[in-house]
Amino acid sequence: MTTAVKVHEDAKSRLEELQAEIRLQTGRSVTQQELLTRLIDDAYESRDEVIDSFRKSAVPLSEEEKAAMRRDRYHSGVETDESDIDDVLYG
Template sequence: MSTAVKMDEDAKSKLEELQAEIRLKTGKKVTQQEVLSTLIQSAVDSRAEFVDSFRDGTTALNETELEEFNQGTIASGVETSEDDIDDVLYG
């Protein structure tokens, strides 16, 4: 089953460029559908990175960055309740 996908002229142009480059570098003629299918599979294989590419601003910290952040934290030994925090923030 085939379904039409709408895309703007810039995306269409880039798809055609990829298609041409594949043919030029591999000698294999591929359809735009094959190119899109391969791109989708590539995105699925690296799903987390692909999803993160749509985030605004910075992405979540990696393990090393989390460890560095946590090294700078200390425990004061005093338990703080949500009510205590609300009192400080909102008076």
């Protein structure tokens, strides 16, 4: 069973480019249906990344978010310089 899905012209164009690139590099012709099925299968395997890509961007922060970050900061009383950070990160 197939169902029609509307896509923007630029997405359709990129799908066609990818389809052509597959044909050029593999010598195998694939239908757009096969290609979309493969892309969906791959996206399903990494669905957390796909879902995260639709979350509201954290940058730039709103003034309220900046204020919350400043409120939650604390001073440990220890001076830290770049070499200290490098030691912690890289051993």
